[in-house]
Amino acid sequence: MTVISVKNVTKIFGKNPNQVLDLVKKGMGKEQLLKETGHTLGLHNISLDIKKGEIFVIMGLSGSGKSTLIRHFNRLIDPTDGQILVDGKNVLSLSIKELEAFRRKKMSMVFQRFGLMPHRTVLQNVAYGLEIQGIPKLERHKIAEEWIEAVGLQGYGHQYPSQLSGGMQQRVGLARALATNADILLMDEAFSALDPLIRSQMQDQLVELQEKLQKTIIFITHDLDEALRIGDKIAILKDGVLSQIGTPAEILTNPADDYVSAFVRDVNRARVLTVDTVMKPPHYRITTDNMERALAEMHRKGHDYGYVIEDDEYRGVVTREDLAQEVAKPGKSPSLFDYADDSSTIVTGHTLEEALPVTLDCDHPVPVVNDEGQLEGVLHPEEVGSALSPEPTNQDDDNDTLPSRAVALEKKAS
Numbered sequence: 001m002t003v004i005s006v007k008n009v010t011k012i013f014g015k016n017p018n019q020v021l022d023l024v025k026k027g028m029g030k031e032q033l034l035k036e037t038g039h040t041l042g043l044h045n046i047s048l049d050i051k052k053g054e055i056f057v058i059m060g061l062s063g064s065g066k067s068t069l070i071r072h073f074n075r076l077i078d079p080t081d082g083q084i085l086v087d088g089k090n091v092l093s094l095s096i097k098e099l100e101a102f103r104r105k106k107m108s109m110v111f112q113r114f115g116l117m118p119h120r121t122v123l124q125n126v127a128y129g130l131e132i133q134g135i136p137k138l139e140r141h142k143i144a145e146e147w148i149e150a151v152g153l154q155g156y157g158h159q160y161p162s163q164l165s166g167g168m169q170q171r172v173g174l175a176r177a178l179a180t181n182a183d184i185l186l187m188d189e190a191f192s193a194l195d196p197l198i199r200s201q202m203q204d205q206l207v208e209l210q211e212k213l214q215k216t217i218i219f220i221t222h223d224l225d226e227a228l229r230i231g232d233k234i235a236i237l238k239d240g241v242l243s244q245i246g247t248p249a250e251i252l253t254n255p256a257d258d259y260v261s262a263f264v265r266d267v268n269r270a271r272v273l274t275v276d277t278v279m280k281p282p283h284y285r286i287t288t289d290n291m292e293r294a295l296a297e298m299h300r301k302g303h304d305y306g307y308v309i310e311d312d313e314y315r316g317v318v319t320r321e322d323l324a325q326e327v328a329k330p331g332k333s334p335s336l337f338d339y340a341d342d343s344s345t346i347v348t349g350h351t352l353e354e355a356l357p358v359t360l361d362c363d364h365p366v367p368v369v370n371d372e373g374q375l376e377g378v379l380h381p382e383e384v385g386s387a388l389s390p391e392p393t394n395q396d397d398d399n400d401t402l403p404s405r406a407v408a409l410e411k412k413a414s
Ligand SMILES: Nc1ncnc2c1ncn2[C@@H]1O[C@H](COP(=O)(O)OP(=O)(O)OP(=O)(O)O)[C@@H](O)[C@H]1O
Pocket: 013, 014, 040, 041, 042, 060, 061, 062, 063, 064, 065, 066, 067, 068, 069, 112
């Protein structure tokens, strides 16, 4: 379900945005617009949809328009052109009263520069959103205390923001946003002032929270590793223009342009890509429990190995050679379901880094099995290799032929 829909939004800052809108519509870029008209292009014709329960990350260099974009969502900024729909409702059509309620209940924001009230204690800051929702003091303080603890600031409730470090203030801002229990969280560089350890703890906490509460989270960051770690979707902005929207795997394996490629070049792909994105359908499934029959079929079809499936459940892999030896032994052959070797499998959702040792250790493509024990696909070592190489490769393109490789290399060299 789409929660936020941005439709052809353009934002121009300056004296007469509407007068220069036509120039922008005709394609004038940010630099030229500033030079010729003195107007700053904040966003240019942005369209995107954000789904319920998603962590939607917005990335881009400083000045690319990230803050400008999310400030449109709760109408801190009005677009020069285009529309923003939240739950299907055009935010521009909200009355002042509706807008107030909307900001109070529907969305809460963690600002880039904390936005704490200096004359209020940490506890009062965190409880603020609840106070304006009219929640009684005792109750709102109880809720605020819980969130203060959740962000690791227990004991600081009665201090003032100025007594805290930048990272601690940022956590107060986060606790305040979470305490309001809004469906949508707008987080503008919410973790950037945190040191690495607490930052990665907060990232985990956010993902956990989102899974539990199914909030929709719009998260701005400069840090690609952070984006890849927490994002379900990532949008990359450059000079107010959307370069690409995609899942972390899509961004990594199919960067849309040189700007995105430059972003993803140094990423540790093995830690980000999961086996699901690289696996291929198994070439051959065996569904009989009868060894002789399986062996005959392998002979007939010319397969050297196959994946044994019993009632939709993966039982293991067998090679033709082993089967032939087993069948040649005197007496009745054992059950193929029991005989199949299930020692090397990878569970879906694991990263290539986790899968790599198994892949290297296995002399057939490694089966990828889901939590229900069903075979979802297999992992070929050469596919893993090419997914880990920084060259853009097209996942859906099976003929990753030499010419396309050569072009990719040529591009890199030039
Ligand atoms: N109130 C404003 N008045 C004039 N120009 C503005 C205003 N707000 C933003 N801009 C311009 O819009 C562009 C986008 O700014 P924005 O703050 O959205 O960038 P950002 O991607 O959030 O950058 P950062 O990572 O540094 O926070 C910049 O060129 C900026 O100068």
